[in-house]
Amino acid sequence: MKFVVFYIIAAVFLSFFSYTYNFVVKEVNRTVLNYAVAVSSPVNNVLIGIKDGVSRYLMLVGVEEENRLLKKEVATLKIKSGYLCNEKSVKNKKLAGYKLIKSKFGFKSNLQISYIVLKPNKKLNLDRNNCFILSDNLNLIGSIEKKQRDFYLAKTVFNSDFVVDVYIKSDNATYRALLIGDMYKPKAEFLDPNVSIDAGSPVYTSGEFGIYPKNIFIGRVNKVKMVNSYYKVAYIDVDKGFFNSYDMFVICKKKQ
C-alpha cells in the first residue's frame, strides 16, 4: 500500500516536472521509441518480407486476371474485325445486291466433306431460288441441293458433282474455265493451252451460266498442267478454314 501512495506522489511530481521541463520528456520519449524500434526491427523485417511476398502474389493474380480479360477482349475484337472484313468484302465483291443469311452447319459424317448440312436463320425458298453457301470470309464453298426436314443439304467444292463457271485473273487478263469439284483439289478445266497462269492467281465465279452470282472468290491457283496438249487444267487451293468455323453465310439468287 505504501508503495502505491509513494508512486502516486511520484507521478504527481513527474507531472509537474514534465510541465516545467517538457524538452526532457520529449528527449526521453525519442530515446524510448528509438529503442522500441531497434528492438522490434527483426520482427519488422520479417513482416516486411511477408508483406512483399503477399503483395507479389496478389500482383501476379491481378496480372493473370488482367491477362485473361485482355485475351477475352482480343478474341471479341477478332470476331468484330472478322465481321467488319466480311462487310468490307461484301462491298468489294459487289455482293451488296444479295442478302447474306447467317447459318450454322455440320458435316454429314466425319469423313464426308463433300456434303454438309445447314440450318440457316431464315427459311429458304429453293423452288424459286438457287442458294449458295459462303464461308465467313465470303469464299464460295458450295450450293444447296435440297431440304431435309428442318435442315438443308448442300454439296461443297469437294464434291465431284460440283460444277461452276469461273474466271481466273492473271497478268491483267482473265481466263474463263469450268471449275469441277474434287475431294482433294478442285480443278479449273478447259483452259486454252496457250494461256500462262501464275500460281496464286485468284479464281472467281463468272456468273455467265446465270446460276451463280458474279465475282465470288473461290480459291487460288496452285499449279497448272497440260492435258494431252488439248487444254490446260489449273488445280485450285480452297481455303479450308471454314471447317473450324461455326457460322457461314447463305445467299440466294432468283432462278432465271
Place this chain on the structure above:
Amino acid sequence: MQKKAVIFIVNIFIIFVISSMFSEIINFVYITPYILPFLFFVSVLSYGFFDDKYGMHLAFLYGFLSDIVMMNKIFVFSALFPSAIFIIGYLSKKYRIPKGIIFTAFILIYITYISLLQMIPFALILFLFIFIYLFYLLLNLIFKLFMHKKEYV
C-alpha cells in the same frame, strides 16, 4: 535478494522487447491505438501475480514508460499501473478469481474501448483477442520459468 533483483532487471528487458515486438506485429496488421501501453500493462499485471513487491516497481516503471510513449503531460499511467496492480492483487486474493478470467476481462475491456473509438472489423477483434491472450500466455510461461515460484492465484 540479489538473485531476485537480477531476475527483475532481466524481466524488465524481456517485457520491453516482447511488448515492442507484439505491438509491432499488431500495428502491422492494423494500426491499433494504445496497444503498447496496454501490452505493458498486461505484462506488468502478469508479473504482479508472481511477485507483488517487485511487480509494483515494474508497474511504476512501465507506467512511466507508457506516459512517455503517449507523451502525457499528466503522468496518469505512472499512478494508475501500481494502483491497478495493488487493487487487482487484493481482489483476486480475496475472491480467488482465476488469472485467466482477469486477463480475459481486461482484454475484452480494451477491445471494446478500441471498437468504441473507431469502427474495426470483427476479424480484427478476434485477432486482437487471440494475439493479446497469446502474449499473456507467453509472458506467463517466461515468468514461470524464471521465478520457479508458485503463483498467488
